[in-house]
Amino acid sequence: MVHSHEQARCCPDCGVRSGRPHSWVRTRPRDLPVAGRRTGLTWTKRRWRCVNGQCRRKTFTEALPSIPPRSRLTSRLRTSVGEAVADRGRTVVQAARDFEVSWPVANTAVTAAAEAAEGHAAGDAPGDRRDPTREGEVPPGRGARRR
Structure with missing residues (x-):
């Protein structure tokens, strides 16, 4: 399968789209088995040069949302x-x-x-939840006991 993704050529640090290829990199990420058998996926992706002179990253490889960078x-x-x-x-x-x-x-x-x-x-989102105990609220059933 051949797939082209426009964001794959953008520097992950500065976001500038590159037009200067550096080299090719071959990776073999694992995917779901098909009919109980392991699939063989080989992705030959480009390593790009960042064209932004102010960016600290000099080169980067293509990445897709389904296969993040350095993911096996x-x-x-x-x-x-x-x-x-x-x-x-x-x-x-x-x-x-x-x-x-x-x-x-x-x-x-x-x-x-x-x-x-x-x-x-x-x-x-998991990071947006508030903690009622930190805000001084008492969770239901946790109030003072009566004697």
């Missing part, structure tokens, strides 16, 4: 590992084994899935 797994695979534990009742060890990833990778995916679910349940 696609976002789909990470999400599926997290959902296997959060939604389907698998343990972290079982999900790691089923998707052929390490335990730390599976655990990080589960943590991300839990934070995303918590944010959706609260109706806001």
Whole structure:
């Protein structure tokens, strides 16, 4: 599959679109299995020179939302590992084994899935929640006891 994404040529630091190629880099990110078999994905991507003289980054590689920079797994695979534990009742060890990833990778995916679910349940982004106990409010059922 060939895919062109305009933002892939933009410097991640300054955002300037580059027109000066530097070299080619080959990466093999892991994706979801198909019919129970591991898929072979090879991405030959460009390394670009940043054309902004004020930017501290001299070169950068193309990146897509589904394959972040320096990631060895696609976002789909990470999400599926997290959902296997959060939604389907698998343990972290079982999900790691089923998707052929390490335990730390599976655990990080589960943590991300839990934070995303918590944010959706609260109706806001995970970092935007307020803590009523820090603001002096007393949660229901936690008031002073009567004797």
